[in-house]
Amino acid sequence: MRSVGIVAEYNPFHNGHLYHLKQSKEISGSDVAIVAMSGNFLQRGEPAIVPKWTRTKMALLSGADLVVEIPYAFAVQKAEIFALGSVYLLDALKCSSICFGSELGNIHPFLHTVDLLKDQEETYNSRIRFYIKQGVSYPKALALAYSDLEKNKDTVDLSRPNNILGYHYIAAAKKLKSNVEFFTVKRNTAEHDDQTIHDDKIASATSIRKLIKQEGNLHRIRPYIPEATYNEMEAYYRTYKHFHDWEDYWPYLQYRLLTMNNDELNQMYDIEEGLPYRLQRAAESSGSFQSFMENVKTKRYTWTRLQRICVHALTNTTRTDMNSAGETPGYIRLLGMSAKGREYLNKVKKDLPLPLVSTVSAFPEALFTLDRRAALVYSQVMKEPARSDLFSMEYAQPPIMAD
Template sequence: MKAVGVIVEYNPLHNGHVYHLSEARRLSGADAVVAVMSGPFLQRGEPAIVSKRARTEMALHAGADLVIELPVAYAVQPAEWFAFGAVSLLHRTGVVDSLCFGSESGDLDSLQRIARVLAVEPAGLREDIARRLRDGASYPAAYAGAAAALAPGGVDADAAAALLGQPNNSLGLHYLIALERLGSAIQPLTTARTGAAYHEATPGPGAIASATAVRRLLMADGPQAAAPYVPAATLAILQREWQERRAPVHWERFAQPLLHIAATRRASELANIAEVTEGLEHRLIRTLAQLPEPSVEALLNALKTRRYTRTKLQRMLTHVLLHHAKAELSAEQLAEGPGYLRVLGFNAQGQGLLKHMKTVSSLPVVLKPSNFIHNQLELDVQAQAAYALAYEQRDTRAMYSDYYEPPVRC
């Protein structure tokens, strides 16, 4: 059985994602789709609008066959480590033949040539990034500029800079770098994004809107407002989550615990938290005392600078909320890769693939977290508990659903 991998967040799953899943099958000729999906907290440092179980259901209804959780240790990270963690999981399953990712350009050849150069981290790359950061660039812009300057023959530096300045191209580059570093036989494929751009805030005239636009509709007017842009199954799941008061989850639901933690920790304690860098602990403490109102949005707006992007700050606040220590999310720790394959859900096709995966994977396959011990899994369980406390309708079972609930089956 041939399997294609996709790396997703589905926040929430919309019509553009359905197109991507269809293209992944078509381009790869695969019989099954394996999705690596972020859990409660996402790469841009945001809480997912609905739970990982609800998003797993969406994925299975839309065409994924097996859904694996990306540990929070990798899910809430800059592109380099997010990509490395997700690609490592696909590689270690032993059953994935190809990886299909979306990109603005659809230009796999140029991205691969740049990835081959960057996979060995050329001398001077980190120094160039540091110089660009000192000049006031954000980290994504600094990395893109430094990477473009090292573009190999046949790839113009200006063209490379334009290519890597687009978010899906940049993330795709990191997937390719991860494949190179792992020496993986997985074949990369890309499909050009269609319809709405990644950050497009309002829906266009077609049936495809960005996840950003869909979330804005959901937050403003509820699930029915998003109906033109999501599959029927996604709409039904969203309606259920709203009705059962588990959604929408957003940053302000975490305002009280987050601001409590930030206000009651010494600067030296905050400095030990992941992504609290370059004196941000002092800026955070000073800013808290000057907020016009005690809200996460006010805090982010006050902290944001040209160098410290909203994404960087959101990731920092997520780590503060979840008490993620620098030591446990160090580059040395992350470079070891995820320690298990946590199954979130599967269908009949995925069940057959899962049975094979159990015999060939190079990591333990975890269906019941209560039967497995790993530091990264402890962080996942804690993240789910913190996330469920943001539900309007709270209960202990939802907090510890990782222990109580079996994988989703569709």
């Protein structure tokens, strides 16, 4: 059985994801699609609009065969670590290939770029340091340093968000000495972060979430999502009366920032000198997450990095916590599978290099501290009994079966 790996967030699953999933199976010639998906908090430091369980169902009902969770310690991270954790999981699950969406849609320039950056590593790093010293943000420094390198083959435009992720998947595989083969599918129409809608079937997840928020219902997004997504979103809303948004978490973040002492703030993961004071002053005077972020934003920090720091403060994730999570994931947390996914899993199960977790309660609690806190915080914005229901799924929910 050939398997293709996909790294995703599905926030929510839409027609573009459906296209990517189908294409991935087709161009890689795979029988099963394995998805490494972030949990309740996402790579760009945001709560997912619906929990991982609902997003798992969406994926399974639209053609995914196996969905595993990217642990919090790798999901809420910059692209490099996010990619390393994801590729590690897919490689551990014996994926024959990995297929990612990109603005470019041609795999060779990605491979050349990874080689190029490896060959010119020293120059590249010294250029990065140079730009950082000039006071530009890290991603910006990367882009500038990259543009300074000599290129004699086709390379990738690393200013595009999905190209960057694609680059990091391949670099991660190289670092992990994995033999997984790479494919890429050109993203159709919708830009990753696009807030407007260009096509009558395809819209970015960002614009879909924006529409839901504006309209207060799901009606307008129906053309852009598979029927299964619509049904799952609708069912979730009917039960929990809630789609999750940063603003819901704002009172907790504010409370947290304002009650931490300076030592505690300095221990938070990814926080740098000077930021604690800035965060606290902004928290005191801001009435919403949006205005807080606008107050705290500087050239030095990207919006997404600040959002991730906020998620870490919210979940009380310290540098020590992150260090003890290790350099690669320590377990494979199974969120759901199709009949075919199950068949595949039965074949590879005995050779897995990591424990396969289908019931959390069967493993030491300490293994899941960060994921558990993330689940707790995620459900905290809901009223009882919804809060308890959703939180208890973290322990009690067996992998979701489709078919």
